[in-house]
Amino acid sequence: MKAVDIIFYCIAIFVLTTGVLAVTTRKIFRSAIWLLFCLMGVAALYFWMNANFIAAIQIAVYVGGIVVLIIFSIFLTQQSGNQMPKPNFLRIIVASITSLIGLGLMLQLFAKQTFKTTNKNFDIDIATLGKQLLSTDANGYALPFEVISILLLAAMVGCIVIAMKPKTQL
Amino acid sequence: MLSLETITNNVHDWLNSHVSNTWATIIEMVIVGLLVIGLFAILGLILVLMERKVSAFMQIRVGPNRVGFKGSLQTLADTLKLVLKEGLTPKGADKFLFNLAPYIVMCAAMLILAPIAFANNFQIWDINIGVLYISSISSISVIGILMAGWASNNKYSLLGAMRSGAQIVSYELSAGFSVLCIVILTGSLKISDIINAQQNGWFIFKGHIPAIISFIIFIIAVTAETNRAPFDLAEAESELTAGFHTEYSGMKFALFFLAEYVNIFVVCAIGAILFFGGWMPLHIGNWHGFNHIMDYIPSSLWFMLKVFGLIFLIMWFRWTFPRLRVDQLLNLEWKYLLPLSLVNLLLMTIVAIMGWYF
Amino acid sequence: MFLKKYISEIWRAVKSLLKGMKLTGYYFTHHKEIITQNYPEVKQPLPERFRGEVVLIHDENNEHACTGCTACELACPNGTIKIITKFDVSAEGKKKKALDTFVYHLELCTMCNLCIEACPTSAIKMAQNFEHSVFNRNDLTKKLNKPGSKIREGVE
Numbered sequence: 001m002k003a004v005d006i007i008f009y010c011i012a013i014f015v016l017t018t019g020v021l022a023v024t025t026r027k028i029f030r031s032a033i034w035l036l037f038c039l040m041g042v043a044a045l046y047f048w049m050n051a052n053f054i055a056a057i058q059i060a061v062y063v064g065g066i067v068v069l070i071i072f073s074i075f076l077t078q079q080s081g082n083q084m085p086k087p088n089f090l091r092i093i094v095a096s097i098t099s100l101i102g103l104g105l106m107l108q109l110f111a112k113q114t115f116k117t118t119n120k121n122f123d124i125d126i127a128t129l130g131k132q133l134l135s136t137d138a139n140g141y142a143l144p145f146e147v148i149s150i151l152l153l154a155a156m157v158g159c160i161v162i163a164m165k166p167k168t169q170l
Numbered sequence: 171m172l173s174l175e176t177i178t179n180n181v182h183d184w185l186n187s188h189v190s191n192t193w194a195t196i197i198e199m200v201i202v203g204l205l206v207i208g209l210f211a212i213l214g215l216i217l218v219l220m221e222r223k224v225s226a227f228m229q230i231r232v233g234p235n236r237v238g239f240k241g242s243l244q245t246l247a248d249t250l251k252l253v254l255k256e257g258l259t260p261k262g263a264d265k266f267l268f269n270l271a272p273y274i275v276m277c278a279a280m281l282i283l284a285p286i287a288f289a290n291n292f293q294i295w296d297i298n299i300g301v302l303y304i305s306s307i308s309s310i311s312v313i314g315i316l317m318a319g320w321a322s323n324n325k326y327s328l329l330g331a332m333r334s335g336a337q338i339v340s341y342e343l344s345a346g347f348s349v350l351c352i353v354i355l356t357g358s359l360k361i362s363d364i365i366n367a368q369q370n371g372w373f374i375f376k377g378h379i380p381a382i383i384s385f386i387i388f389i390i391a392v393t394a395e396t397n398r399a400p401f402d403l404a405e406a407e408s409e410l411t412a413g414f415h416t417e418y419s420g421m422k423f424a425l426f427f428l429a430e431y432v433n434i435f436v437v438c439a440i441g442a443i444l445f446f447g448g449w450m451p452l453h454i455g456n457w458h459g460f461n462h463i464m465d466y467i468p469s470s471l472w473f474m475l476k477v478f479g480l481i482f483l484i485m486w487f488r489w490t491f492p493r494l495r496v497d498q499l500l501n502l503e504w505k506y507l508l509p510l511s512l513v514n515l516l517l518m519t520i521v522a523i524m525g526w527y528f
Numbered sequence: 529m530f531l532k533k534y535i536s537e538i539w540r541a542v543k544s545l546l547k548g549m550k551l552t553g554y555y556f557t558h559h560k561e562i563i564t565q566n567y568p569e570v571k572q573p574l575p576e577r578f579r580g581e582v583v584l585i586h587d588e589n590n591e592h593a594c595t596g597c598t599a600c601e602l603a604c605p606n607g608t609i610k611i612i613t614k615f616d617v618s619a620e621g622k623k624k625k626a627l628d629t630f631v632y633h634l635e636l637c638t639m640c641n642l643c644i645e646a647c648p649t650s651a652i653k654m655a656q657n658f659e660h661s662v663f664n665r666n667d668l669t670k671k672l673n674k675p676g677s678k679i680r681e682g683v684e
Contacts, residue, residue, distance in 0.1 A: 029320055052299045056306040064309025071316050075332055126359050228552040231564045490552040
């Protein structure tokens with residue numbers, strides 16, 4: 001076994017353990033923290049694959065944005081320090097069956113799919129990435145990029161409308 | 171000429187000729203880790219002493235003057251005291267997260283050090299997304315602060331943590347925009363490219379008006395991001411006792427304290443790299459004689475001089491301005507800094523496209 | 529106009545911030561302005577009327593002027609002074625009341641000066657010593673008359 005493999009298995013074990021802990025812990029704040037570690041483990045996998053850009057974006061978006069938002073909403077809800085009640089038995093059964101079905105589907109897909117190994121260097125410079133994001137070619141991302149930006153703009157306008165006070169109240 | 175670059179190259183060659191490549195890499199990693207920890211310890215000692223002396227002189231006081239020559243060993247004595255103190259965990263606290271939080275904050279501070287160039291070719295990891303890496307990793311430290319605030323089971327800690335979270339999340343925007351201004355000028359996120367682009371003049375001179383505006387926005391935003399006065403609402407000793415680290419004592423408190431100062435060093439190092447050319451000596455255009463004289467000063471010295479100059483500026487802010495209220499803080503960001511930095515980004519783009527820079 | 533007001537607001541803010549930084553920068557570079565003093569080495573002269581502790585005045589012959597009349601003990605509002613008297617036998621065989629021990633509880637004293645005003649023979653005064661810290665609380669209970677001291681001749 002090479003050092004690269006050892007590092008991969010370490011990261012994989014870390015991601016899986018924290019992922020399991022995130023759904024099994026009964027303290028909601030700890031659950032958010034385990035989720036955070038899980039996402040950071042995924043970012044570490046990206047770094048391991050030499051996909052630096054996507055790793056940095058993973059950290060910036062998920063750790064800096066989404067988990068902070070989750071933690072804020074936990075802070076603002078009441079009794080976040082208490083242990084949550086044990087879920088009833090039926091729910092555990094249903095949840096485990098659903099996740100087992102999901103796992104089965106994934107495994108089946110993996111079994112069918114043959115993964116090609118490539119020796120291409122993955123270390124892409126930022127200029128190529130930027131051009132790819134804004135190109136209108138067959139493999140360009142201009143359309144999804146623009147669609148997402150319009151969606152975000154609409155969301156922002158909606159937020160402002162909700163947060164704005166009516167003039168009569170002032 | 172003896173420089174940090176030749177030392178690292180010699181060590182690398184020696185290791186590779188004596189042990190296998192894998193072991194050489196592992197040993198180099200251990201050496202780098204030890205150097206980073208050593209740098210942390212030294213920075214903590216120096217910066218705390220510097221802060222106390224600067225604050226004293228600005229407030230017409232003398233400052234620490236008993237331990238060692240003119241109080242130079244004061245922080246060492248303080249550290250000894252902190253090591254000897256008991257690390258308390260309050261009743262009802264979430265013990266695991268409470269003990270984990272200081273290490274998260276420290277690890278985040280350590281990770282940001284990776285792409286910083288301390289001297290010519292003296293850099294831990296010249297990652298191709300350097301600036302993006304820094305801004306994404308710096309968002310981890312807010313998690314440590316939120317964790318500390320929540321796990322302490324204390325209302326002051328929780329309030330401080332929430333304030334700090336809101337503050338860091340909002341000021342990251344304008345810090346990011348001001349960094350983008352420089353990225354537009356260089357067209358690269360790589361730290362070594364950014365520094366090499368400043369061969370014939372630092373960006374603050376080359377980019378003139380938009381660069382100066384973005385430097386001002388950057389220094390305000392990073393002061394807020396490191397939770398320092400006048401933006402120290404997260405700690406706010408007169409309102410929240412000590413904010414998120416109220417319940418911490420002994421070495422755990424020291425780790426928070428150390429991380430704060432290391433963060434200041436890191437953001438000032440980034441500021442020095444982006445606007446003042448990192449280790450690049452003061453070069454003026456094509457004055458070859460002048461440039462040649464400046465090259466005789468070692469690059470590591472140039473870097474440290476610039477970083478400590480910026481640190482002094484931030485300390486100057488701290489000991490001059492009163493603390494902002496929460497609504498003023500958010501007003502400043504969303505109503506002034508963000509629109510200004512957007513306009514400035516546009517201005518910088520025009521300058522870069524038209525070639526109106528030197 | 530909105531934009532004009534916005535920009536002038538920013539300009540005024542920057543100007544006022546720079547004004548503050550100029551002042552602190554001046555103090556930082558001018559160390560002569562420093563007003564604190566290194567206390568144990570440099571001691572500022574105390575005001576004349578500063579009251580630090582009660583002392584019994586002894587002259588060079590180890591003699592004091594206290595007759596043991598307990599006027600100070602009665603004047604003291606919080607029981608700081610306790611006078612223990614004894615009877616001296618003079619050469620003629622006459623008994624005379626005299627001071628045995630002047631007990632002074634510094635920890636109770638508020639430096640109100642009433643005992644000094646009450647003293648008929650001006651035997652006690654307020655001294656200017658203020659460095660009273662001790663490791664043991666009992667050390668604050670002081671015996672003011674020196675060993676072997678006696679009343680000065682002619683003081684009644």
